[in-house]
Every structure is written in structure tokens, then in C-alpha cells.
Amino acid sequence: MVQAGVIQSVRRREKYKRRFPLDKNREGDVLIEKGYPPLATGDVQVATHLPEKRGDFMNDETGKTTRILIIYDSGTGNTEKMALAVAEGARKVTTAVIVKRADAATVDDMLEADGIILGSPTYYGLMSANIKKLFDISVKIHGKLSGKVGAAFTSAGGTATGAETTLLSIVEGLLIHGMIVQGRSDNKHYGVACTGPPDEKGITFCRELGERTASLANRLV
Numbered sequence: 750m751v752q753a754g755v756i757q758s759v760r761r762r763e764k765y766k767r768r769f770p771l772d773k774n775r776e777g778d779v780l781i782e783k784g785y786p787p788l789a790t791g792d793v794q795v796a797t798h799l800p801e802k803r804g805d806f807m808n809d810e811t812g813k814t815t816r817i818l819i820i821y822d823s824g825t826g827n828t829e830k831m832a833l834a835v836a837e838g839a840r841k842v843t844t845a846v847i848v849k850r851a852d853a854a855t856v857d858d859m860l861e862a863d864g865i866i867l868g869s870p871t872y873y874g875l876m877s878a879n880i881k882k883l884f885d886i887s888v889k890i891h892g893k894l895s896g897k898v899g900a901a902f903t904s905a906g907g908t909a910t911g912a913e914t915t916l917l918s919i920v921e922g923l924l925i926h927g928m929i930v931q932g933r934s935d936n937k938h939y940g941v942a943c944t945g946p947p948d949e950k951g952i953t954f955c956r957e958l959g960e961r962t963a964s965l966a967n968r969l970v
């Protein structure tokens with residue numbers, strides 16, 4: 750039996766497709782628009798570019814439009830799960846949230862966003878090569894990300910096995926770009942780290958990271 754929620758979700762997607770026809774989509778993009786039902790990995794709106802006109806995604810509550818870009822790398826899916834939870838949190842307060850794999854992200858995507866949240870698996874205590882490659886390519890736009898909001902998350906194999914240094918390696922890159930990174934005073938000071946796949950607590954921290962980062966970007970847009 751088809752549930753009402755599913756029909757509603759399909760209708761929203763059809764409406765979305767009309768506004769952003771498929772030929773505008775770029776492979777590897779995932780769009781999470783405010784009002785979509787909760788995400789699961791197999792249940793995402795594939796495609797898309799950031800909206801062309803800011804007004805298209807006006808935030809009902811604030812009247813502002815903030816565009817959040819979540820870029821992640823993931824070998825076995827753990828960081829990807831975190832990325833989708835971060836997106837869920839961001840879309841509570843933000844009108845346009847895009848999730849992209851690092852190998853599909855471009856410097857233009859970064860330029861178009863108001864906030865950029867980067868997620869990487871912990872590899873040898875540092876960000877993965879795909880995320881580092883993106884940083885290296887971003888030298889082309891060095892100085893142009895200044896004043897945008899940034900944040901980091903990671904999935905590691907253990908606790909105290911390099912997750913914090915990974916977060917700091919990402920935060921370092923964001924700061925070198927002149928971006929604004931909000932710390933957290935009571936826990937997860939540098940960003941969110943999970944061990945393996947995120948559990949319910951980890952998911953909550955990820956959602957909170959997305960919401961908090963988008964809220965800050967909202968205030969600055």
C-alpha cells in the first residue's frame with residue numbers, strides 16, 4: 750500500500766524537477782530541499798545545481814536565503830551517513846542544502862555557497878586524499894571564500910585514533926581560506942567525530958552541526 754507521505758514526497762520531487770530540469774543537473778549532486786521527508790541513503794533527491802536565483806529558495810521564517818554545501822568523502826559509507834544527517838540539520842534553518850561527494854565538487858560550488866561543511870573519513874589521522882585534493886584545487890579561488898562559514902566532521906576507526914587531528918586538518922584549511930568556524934564549548938569542540946557508522950547519538954550531533962552552521966551562515970548572509 751502506498752502511504753500518503755510517499756505520494757507527497759513524489760509530488761514534491763516532480764515539482765522540483767519542473768523547476769530544475771534534469772539537463773541542469775550535475776552528476777554526483779544531491780539536493781536536500783527544506784520540507785523533504787527525512788533522508789535515508791537510498792532516498793535522496795539526486796542531481797542538481799545550487800539554485801540560480803537566491804529568491805528561489807527564500808527562507809520562509811527569516812526571509813533570507815542561505816546556501817549550504819556539504820562535501821564529503823567516504824570509502825565505506827560511514828561519513829556519507831554523517832553527511833546526510835548534517836544536511837537534515839541544515840535544512841531545518843536553511844533553504845538550500847546541497848550534498849556532494851568530494852570528487853564531484855568544484856571550486857564554483859564552493860564559491861556559490863554561503864557555508865561549506867566538509868566531511869572526511871579519518872585516514873592516518875588526517876583528511877582523505879580526495880578532500881585534500883579539493884583544498885589544493887581551491888587555491889584557484891584563494892581569498893574568495895573569506896567570511897563564509899565552515900565546519901568539519903569525520904568518521905574514524907576508533908576513539909583517540911586520529912579523529913581530532915583529522916577535524917583540525919580540515920579546520921586548518923578552512924581558516925587558511927579566511928572562513929569562520931564556530932567551536933562548541935561542551936563537547937565535539939572542533940566538529941563531529943564518530944567511530945565507524947554514526948549511532949543515534951552521532952546522528953544527533955551531526956544534525957546539530959548542520960543546524961548550527963546553517964544558523965550562523967543565516968545570520969551572516
Ligand SMILES: Cc1cc2nc3c(=O)[nH]c(=O)nc-3n(C[C@H](O)[C@H](O)[C@H](O)COP(=O)(O)O)c2cc1C
Nearest residue numbers: 823824825826827828870872873874905906907910
Ligand atoms: C587508508 C585508511 C586509513 C585509515 N586511517 C585511520 C586512522 O588513522 N585512524 C582511525 O581511527 N581510522 C582509520 N581508518 C579507518 C576509517 O577512518 C574508518 O573505517 C571510517 O569509518 C571510514 O569511513 P568511511 O566509511 O566514510 O570511509 C583508516 C581507513 C583507511 C581505509
